[in-house]
Amino acid sequence: MLKYNLIVAVCENFGIGFKGDLPWRLKSELKYFSRRTKRINDPSKRNVVIMGRKTYFGVPPSKRPLPDRLNIVLSTTLTQKELPEGVLLCGSLDEAMQTLEKKPLCDQVENIWIVGGSGVYAEAMESPRCHRLYITKIQERFECDTFFPHIPASFHEVELTEDTPHGVQEENGIKFEYKILEKREHII
Secondary structure (H helix, E strand, O other), X not given: OOOEEEEEEEEOOOEEEEOOEOOOOOHHHHHHHHHHHHOOOOOOOEXXXXXXXXXXXXXXXXXXXXXXXXXXXXXXXOOHHHOOOXXXXXXXXXXXXXXXXXXXXXXXXXXXXXXXXHHHHHHHHHXXXXXXXXXXXXXXXXXXXXXXXXXXXXXXXXXXXXXXXXXXXXXXXXXXXXXXXXXOOOOO
């Protein structure tokens, strides 16, 4: 069974978006997101980013689809012809994962990242396929209309990887910190 990770930036009131955009401007955090979701060990493979329709269309047109990654958009209202060539459309997260587990895709994928929005995050965290949450905790409140769902108690904080910036970072007067949470395996 393929597993995936979630990646998100969250402010103090658990906000993740406002009017289809990010409520803050943090170039270094966007670079971290890009680096993390593009990083591969096997040059013959690539990573996947899975997102809902609103998240996909919230990405600036010049930046979508997210380059150097297979983009999968989850929607029951879009049609494939409304998306650029090479972007996959799936009706659900489960359908996306089943698609990725089939040949030839399963041999071409290294890491799978869930990148939003709120409903996709909620569903993803409940799944046994969910491995880790990569969270940027922004230490400020912002006006938001989209929020990160409650994190289940099955997640616990783990050591940061060496390629993750440690400690409190600051940009444009905004402080933030990177955290990694991992889902505990159920012991029977």
